[in-house]
Structure formats: structure tokens, C-alpha cells
Amino acid sequence: MHAEALRRLRDRCEEAAQAFQVFSEASEQLTRDAMQAMTADQARRVRELVEQRWTLFDAILLVIEEDDPLF
Known part of the structure; x- marks a missing residue:
């Protein structure tokens, strides 16, 4: 049970890290676009x-x- 909970937690952390990377890249592009405009x-x-x-x-x-x- 403990190992399964840790595995789920690790999976959620990996998903969060991936989502943050996507957000970060979109944020940088939005900033560049706004400043250029x-x-x-x-x-x-x-x-x-x-x-x-x-x-x-x-x-x-x-x-x-x-x-x-x-x-």
C-alpha cells in the first residue's frame, strides 16, 4: 500500500512537472509576443x-x- 501511494505521488509530480514546462514555454512566448506588439x-x-x-x-x-x- 505504501509503495503504491508513493508511486502515485511520483506520477502526479511528473505530470505536474510536465504541465509546468508547457505553461512556462507558453508564458515565455506570450511575453515575447506582447512585448513585440x-x-x-x-x-x-x-x-x-x-x-x-x-x-x-x-x-x-x-x-x-x-x-x-x-x-
């Missing part, structure tokens, strides 16, 4: 927010919302 001023503003400890995604969303309130 922004103007130089918007990209600078995102960098400033990140330096102030905003998460990258929150900074990107805030900058988009600042320029387009209907977003």
Missing part, C-alpha cells in the same frame, strides 16, 4: 513596473489597460 513607451512602462516588483503579466495587462480602457 507594444510601442517602445509601453515596453519601457512594463519594465518600470516590473522593477517596482509587479509581476510581468500584471505589468503587461496594466499597460494595455492604461492605453485601452475597454480592454
Whole structure:
């Protein structure tokens, strides 16, 4: 029983690691796409927010919302 529980736990950890890898790759691509689509001023503003400890995604969303309130 104990060995089976550990095996299931290991399998779940492996699945989580794979899902995190997929998320991480998608996150990096989304960030690249967003930064390329922004103007130089918007990209600078995102960098400033990140330096102030905003998460990258929150900074990107805030900058988009600042320029387009209907977003």
C-alpha cells in the first residue's frame, strides 16, 4: 500500500512537472509576443513596473489597460 501511494505521488509530480514546462514555454512566448506588439513607451512602462516588483503579466495587462480602457 505504501509503495503504491508513493508511486502515485511520483506520477502526479511528473505530470505536474510536465504541465509546468508547457505553461512556462507558453508564458515565455506570450511575453515575447506582447512585448513585440507594444510601442517602445509601453515596453519601457512594463519594465518600470516590473522593477517596482509587479509581476510581468500584471505589468503587461496594466499597460494595455492604461492605453485601452475597454480592454
